[in-house]
Amino acid sequence: MKILLYLMAIMSLMLANVHKDADTASCKKCHPTITKEFEESMHKHSSIYNDKIHKAVWDLHPAKAKGDYKCSKCHTPNAKTKEEQTQGITCLTCHTIKSITKDSKSNINNYNGEKKSFYSAEAGREKEKVVYKTTTSWWGNKTTVGSAYHDIDYTNKDFYTGNVCMGCHSHKQNSNQFDVCRIEEDGAKNEKENCITCHMPKIEGSATTVRISQKHSFHGFSGARKNSKMLAKYVDIDFVKNSKGFKITVENKAPHNLLTHPLRVVKLKTNIFRDSKKIELKTHTFVKIIGTDSKPTMPWLATEVVKDTMIKAKEKRVIDFEENLKSGDKIEVILGFYVVNPKALKKLNLEGDKEISEFKILKSQNFSVE
Structure with missing residues (x-):
């Protein structure tokens, strides 16, 4: 009888806490696979305690001095204490x-x-x-x-x-x-x-x-920071040779910009491999920069779009190359991105952080010239 009462008490505590700890122990008992994926996701790491980029921006925000963390609405919506803030979403x-x-x-x-x-x-x-x-x-x-x-x-x-x-x-x-x-x-x-x-x-x-x-x-939530390769199927890269050189077409099949965060930068790198030599062609950049008075600024100061070359929703962006090709040439096309614009790393005190400053490949494709 004592054992039965003990088990009932334990079960009652577990049920009472399921609403509070719905991201950890309680969920993990029945959803181990989903929980493991989730614990590696950016949703789980959305707070200033786990996201270096979010913290870097918050450290510069004028509201920090007032302790007015309005970002909590989405970044730590269930948190009432500092300990709960570390849980993120x-x-x-x-x-x-x-x-x-x-x-x-x-x-x-x-x-x-x-x-x-x-x-x-x-x-x-x-x-x-x-x-x-x-x-x-x-x-x-x-x-x-x-x-x-x-x-x-x-x-x-x-x-x-x-x-x-x-x-x-x-x-x-x-x-x-x-x-x-x-x-x-x-x-x-x-x-x-x-x-x-x-x-x-x-x-x-x-x-x-x-x-x-x-x-x-999948509860790891594919995106620029995590599991980006899962999104590669929503991008097509095509190659066409013509009399002036060749064209590379990048098709964004997503219903939104190829990357949506204002800190992101997309790069298209193209190389020709000919007779055991690598010829690096011009790198093309796609970015949306916000700011004021035609200059980039932090998000809370921005009043305008300073520059916008980002590949739009459902767009096919055609890039022309005037290099003459020879039969047997191999064309390598690499589409990738930086999660933080390299020009903003110093301002955000993120220089030297490999995970943030490295170039990430979204999709690469090779073409042969006949």
């Missing part, structure tokens, strides 16, 4: 978003506030709400439905279109009423292709140990 953050309120400055996440009630999406279950319950048959056999840790609501349409992402990822306006960054919401309207299907693609492995499935949605 949690499982609880996304799975309790009930709806999105649109606002000119930045959209707002509305959370359900109900303990143990989480939203999710699964094809074929769009009308289901799974509530935990146990029933007993006439013969005394017990049948359990749902999870003892939480109920699951599959009816929230925002989890099927990707609109659930738009509370934080739509846009951010500074005090000058200037959009520091913006992602068009066209990519969060279609159930077949949207933010979730691109950045959380279906991969091998079960979502839970309770009900085994062949695949699950």
Whole structure:
């Protein structure tokens, strides 16, 4: 009897804490694969304690002296203490978003506030709400439905279109009423292709140990900082030889700019390999720079777009090369990026940081000249 009471007490504590620790121990018990992916993601590392770039920008922000950390709305939405801030975004953050309120400055996440009630999406279950319950048959056999840790609501349409992402990822306006960054919401309207299907693609492995499935949605969240190679399939590179030289076409199949953050810089590097020699051609740069008075500034000071050569949504960017090609030449095309514009590293005190300053390859392709 004492053992039974002890087990019941432990279970009660676990259930009481599931809403508080929905990103760690409680979720990990039934979702080990998803939790492992999530703990390596930028969502998990979104706070100033885990994201060096975010901290570098915050260290220069005038609001830091006042302790007015408004970034917490998206970077640490569930945190009430410093310890909780280190957790960044949690499982609880996304799975309790009930709806999105649109606002000119930045959209707002509305959370359900109900303990143990989480939203999710699964094809074929769009009308289901799974509530935990146990029933007993006439013969005394017990049948359990749902999870003892939480109920699951599959009816929230925002989890099927990707609109659930738009509370934080739509846009951010500074005090000058200037959009520091913006992602068009066209990519969060279609159930077949949207933010979730691109950045959380279906991969091998079960979502839970309770009900085994062949695949699950990737919770590492592919993006510029993490798992960027998973996004390479949304970029096509083509080569055409002509009388003046050749053309390289870069097609961005995404419903938003190739990279959306104002600190990012995209580079196209092209090389010719001829008779065991490497000929490096001009590097082409694609960037969106914000600032004021035609000069780059920190985001909170910006009033205008200083320069914008970034490859746009659904755009095919054609780059002309006037180099004459010979039969047998090999053309190497490398499309990559810097997560922080090299020109901004000194200002942000990030010089010498290899992970931030290195050139990351998004996609590379080779072509042969006949």
